[in-house]
Amino acid sequence: METAVIGLGTMGMGAALNLQRKGFAVTGCDLRGPARDELAEAGGKVVARAVDLPGNLEVVLIFVVNAAQAEAVLFGAEGCAGKLAPGTVVISCTTMAPEAAKALGARLAEADLLLLDAPVSGGASGARAGTMTVMASGPEIAFAKSEPVLTAIAGKIWRLGAAHGIGSTVKMVNQLLAGVHIAVAAEALALGIRAGAEPATLFEVISSSAGSSWMWQNRVPHILAGDDTPLSAVNIFIKDLGIVLDQARALTFPLPLAACAHQLFLAAAAHGEGSKDDAFVIRVWQALTGIALPDRAIA
Amino acid sequence: METAVIGLGTMGMGAALNLQRKGFAVTGCDLRGPARDELAEAGGKVVARAVDLPGNLEVVLIFVVNAAQAEAVLFGAEGCAGKLAPGTVVISCTTMAPEAAKALGARLAEADLLLLDAPVSGGASGARAGTMTVMASGPEIAFAKSEPVLTAIAGKIWRLGAAHGIGSTVKMVNQLLAGVHIAVAAEALALGIRAGAEPATLFEVISSSAGSSWMWQNRVPHILAGDDTPLSAVNIFIKDLGIVLDQARALTFPLPLAACAHQLFLAAAAHGEGSKDDAFVIRVWQALTGIALPDRAIA
Numbered sequence: 383m384e385t386a387v388i389g390l391g392t393m394g395m396g397a398a399l400n401l402q403r404k405g406f407a408v409t410g411c412d413l414r415g416p417a418r419d420e421l422a423e424a425g426g427k428v429v430a431r432a433v434d435l436p437g438n439l440e441v442v443l444i445f446v447v448n449a450a451q452a453e454a455v456l457f458g459a460e461g462c463a464g465k466l467a468p469g470t471v472v473i474s475c476t477t478m479a480p481e482a483a484k485a486l487g488a489r490l491a492e493a494d495l496l497l498l499d500a501p502v503s504g505g506a507s508g509a510r511a512g513t514m515t516v517m518a519s520g521p522e523i524a525f526a527k528s529e530p531v532l533t534a535i536a537g538k539i540w541r542l543g544a545a546h547g548i549g550s551t552v553k554m555v556n557q558l559l560a561g562v563h564i565a566v567a568a569e570a571l572a573l574g575i576r577a578g579a580e581p582a583t584l585f586e587v588i589s590s591s592a593g594s595s596w597m598w599q600n601r602v603p604h605i606l607a608g609d610d611t612p613l614s615a616v617n618i619f620i621k622d623l624g625i626v627l628d629q630a631r632a633l634t635f636p637l638p639l640a641a642c643a644h645q646l647f648l649a650a651a652a653h654g655e656g657s658k659d660d661a662f663v664i665r666v667w668q669a670l671t672g673i674a675l676p677d678r679a680i681a
Numbered sequence: 682m683e684t685a686v687i688g689l690g691t692m693g694m695g696a697a698l699n700l701q702r703k704g705f706a707v708t709g710c711d712l713r714g715p716a717r718d719e720l721a722e723a724g725g726k727v728v729a730r731a732v733d734l735p736g737n738l739e740v741v742l743i744f745v746v747n748a749a750q751a752e753a754v755l756f757g758a759e760g761c762a763g764k765l766a767p768g769t770v771v772i773s774c775t776t777m778a779p780e781a782a783k784a785l786g787a788r789l790a791e792a793d794l795l796l797l798d799a800p801v802s803g804g805a806s807g808a809r810a811g812t813m814t815v816m817a818s819g820p821e822i823a824f825a826k827s828e829p830v831l832t833a834i835a836g837k838i839w840r841l842g843a844a845h846g847i848g849s850t851v852k853m854v855n856q857l858l859a860g861v862h863i864a865v866a867a868e869a870l871a872l873g874i875r876a877g878a879e880p881a882t883l884f885e886v887i888s889s890s891a892g893s894s895w896m897w898q899n900r901v902p903h904i905l906a907g908d909d910t911p912l913s914a915v916n917i918f919i920k921d922l923g924i925v926l927d928q929a930r931a932l933t934f935p936l937p938l939a940a941c942a943h944q945l946f947l948a949a950a951a952h953g954e955g956s957k958d959d960a961f962v963i964r965v966w967q968a969l970t971g972i973a974l975p976d977r978a979i980a
Contacts, residue, residue, distance in 0.1 A: 559892030593858030
């Protein structure tokens with residue numbers, strides 16, 4: 383089966399390498415030479431511009447940064463939509479507003495192309511292992527045609543219905559929760575430190591209590607280790623919670639906690655932490671109150 | 682070993698019944714006749730006023746509602762502190778501000794009495810089963826003397842240090858996280874419903890994703906079942922987040938997310954939901970936006 387992956391970042395590279403390894407014909411597309419080199423070394427074909435992709439593709443996966451880039455690689459001056467055969471399946475794995483996913487589906491339908499609205503999660507390790515989670519909605523025929531591709535890249539495929547926008551909605555709700563959980567983990571840990579609790583013990587107790595969350599267990603160890611190397615950066619949640627808040631504003635829907643968490647990530651970025659690990663939103667409290675955070679040299 | 686349990690609510694009754702079952706001499710103290718009757722039927726002794734407790738107690742457990750009540754049952758006109766022998770251990774399981782726990786420890790020390798600052802969690806089922814979690818700090822001698830009692834009532838005993846206030850600090854941090862996680866679960870589910878996601882599917886996807894929390898998994902099913910019978914009520918989190926915010930204000934420590942969640946529980950109570958299950962803070966969004974929540978009759 384002839385496939386393409388547009389956008390060879392962490393998640394896209396993981397998808398492309400799994401397809402290559404599992405016997406699919408893969409062409410990767412990325413402006414960045416080192417990304418193309420990595421896939422080429424694994425045996426894949428590569429191009430720099432979407433317009434240069436092969437014309438006989440059956441499934442095109444899109445892993446770009448946002449809705450505007452997804453539009454550009456399909457319908458821009460150097461986009462590929464014009465050369466795709468009718469019935470080709472486009473799988474959009476980019477996090478975008480549900481309204482943007484619906485608009486993309488409508489525009490592709492005009493060109494007789496099929497869309498799966500299919501955001502992903504699972505992080506770098508899941509992408510490389512071929513076990514990412516896909517939250518997908520779209521027409522049944524699109525699922526049927528792309529089944530082997532989805533199975534090759536994902537450990538879990540959620541089939542969320544025929545309408546575009548549902549996949550992106552579920553992803554949006556997940557990002558809302560994830561962002562607030564990171565910010566409140568920082569707020570709570572900071573209070574505990576200020577009140578005299580030993581951070582590592584506090585982490586251990588809460589992790590086995592009703593106050594725990596996936597993000598508490600995943601992110602607090604970064605703070606305890608004093609390691610702000612970004613696995614996912616503060617700026618990513620400024621972007622993702624921004625998408626959530628923009629979409630909710632369009633729906634006239636109030637999100638006080640998401641808005642508050644967004645402000646805390648903005649405060650961290652204002653303090654110079656934008657490119658640091660997102661758990662270091664806790665430096666907002668450090669800067670304001672002078673609490674001592676665990677030191678990498680000591681940890 | 683001669684023990685007493687003051688306050689036979691859900692958690693106190695669980696502790697008293699486990700002590701009785703495991704061979705301790707237990708006297709329960711509660712103003713409420715039905716609570717006394719339940720323990721008496723199980724073979725325990727009972728009194729209505731703390732001043733009427735036996736004089737030969739070795740360990741006194743306090744499960745009252747707040748710090749003021751704990752002070753009253755010890756040092757009030759009908760309190761028991763005056764009749765306790767020097768060296769008796771008082772285990773305070775009440776959720777209170779760390780400063781209140783420190784003050785209680787100091788006042789007991791003046792009377793040659795020992796305090797464990799030992800808030801609990803684990804809910805009704807854990808209390809009855811003798812598997813509640815105890816987050817305790819206090820002098821080593823107090824731990825040593827009360828070891829058999831703690832083992833009889835708890836599945837997990839955290840020993841958090843010698844200083845009073847640490848147990849209460851850890852509990853405070855847990856309640857901060859728990860309260861925010863309930864409120865953001867409601868906010869996120871409400872947005873998902875408004876954006877067109879199917880609530881039960883959304884619950885299932887998020888429960889296995891990075892947006893999950895202990896509270897998401899525990900409370901969202903109440904909403905899906907349309908069952909607002911209070912396992913823990915909106916008013917409890919108005920109280921507990923109020924303790925957290927008061928304590929943080931005393932430390933000049935900003936908690937924007939906890940303050941926002943507190944306002945949401947207050948909004949729910951203003952709308953008449955104070956005595957309903959805490960997950961029904963989601964009715965704030967129902968009232969404002971008209972979203973349809975799952976119906977108990979349909980579910």
